[in-house]
Amino acid sequence: MGPEDVDISWAEKEKCPACFGDTCELLHRGNFATVRPESGRSWRKGIVSTGKIGDVQVIAKTMSKPEAWRRYEKFICRSSPRPKECNPSSFILETMLVTNVALKLPFLRGAFRIAHPDSKPALPVCLSAGFLKEVKKLFVGKESTEMTNGDVIRRAFLSTSLLISEEAVLLRYFTTQLQSPTPWPFPKFYGACGRVIVVEHAGRTLDAFIDFPWKVRADIAVQLLQLVDTLRQTDPDWILFSLDVTFQNFAVDSRGRVRLIDFDDVLVIDRRTVVNHQEQKKVCNEPCYLDFQKKLYYSDQYHCEDILKYTPMMYANSKTSK
Known part of the structure; x- marks a missing residue:
């Protein structure tokens, strides 16, 4: 069985671009094995699989409960110009979630209610325009007058990460910056496939x-x-x-x-x-x-x-x- 034959259905990559990312080759080459429920006592956030990248043991984990994803998908459908025939996985590209409005502070400070109406996440509370600009640069790249399809998809990844789980954003930003002056004491972020992220196993x-x-x-x-x-x-x-x-x-x-x-x-x-x-x-x-x-x-x-x-x-x- 080759790398492409590995079952990674638990990553739900078919949900993209309403997901965290599409670097699914990580899962194909990482020898991932499904985690038994009883083996995850010391891990949190829905560890679904373990594997290796090089010599580093890594984990793939979901970042939110299914109810949060369902609420998010409903919002996508309501925001789409074709709500009655909505496929949230692709229709996200037709919504305001890929526009500049969705990546500005006024929207983000209240947008947590889309997926998490009963809890207020910490990140938007003191979020600055400067940090948001840096995160946008990391996910989307340089601003251009005309967005390509790739730009729009990357915006969908960023909006989804910000609204579903700030951990996907923070780990990517603070552990993948090659020129960062600070050795942050966090598990390294390796990538995202569908609705899971892949990070270093922290013990x-x-x-x-x-x-x-x-x-x-x-x-x-x-x-x-x-x-x-x-x-x-x-x-x-x-x-x-x-x-x-x-x-x-x-x-x-x-x-x-x-x-x-x-x-x-x-x-x-x-x-x-x-x-x-x-x-x-x-x-x-x-x-x-x-x-x-x-x-x-x-x-x-x-x-x-x-x-x-x-x-x-x-x-x-x-x-x-x-």
Whole structure:
């Protein structure tokens, strides 16, 4: 059986371009095997298959529940000029999701309701025009006066990724930039095929290490604090703020390195849009932080300019994570 004969029906590549991407050759050459349900205890987000790219163990995973995809497809059909005969997989190219409007902040800040009406994702909350421009450049390439069919398809991939799962966007951006000055502690993004993404296997989640020797646990604790340092201080352009520092959101790989593996509650802060931390005079304690979270998720008036005073709470949360 050759690479093209490998069954990758679980990737749903026929759903493209209403999908994350079309680099399906990754799955054909990666010797992927279907994951047994009981074997995925330490992995999250619907791991459907494991494989290898070179010597690197990787996983293919879905990024959202089927209900979110169904809602997304309904939106595509309602937005199409031919709603009664709609095939969302191809009709997405006829909708506003491939226009400039769909890739601007005013639309994206409310568009999460299309697929996730009951939860507010973190990424759009403090999203800046600068970061969105960089992501668009990564997915679509340089702006041109006339879009090719390939340009339109890549816009569909980007809109789908932004509206279905920000993790597909963040991992691609932060782990594939060859000239990035920051070694981000995240599993590497290798590509996307249909409605799965392929990323480096990051190891076991931290709850698997609760009964390990003290020396191992101490090393993990130190790495967690160093990881927070990286998120807050290392990059000249971006600050990443994880609002959910729990055992299940971090993993330890085969080399003993701690990685952040869940990005549902990660804010990307553009340093150019916030008050410099040296200008912050008040220290935020726990009541202050809880009030901040309420403003963040339940108010449309909060715009993140003073967010740097809240990021040190990641240190406290990493010490008490469960």
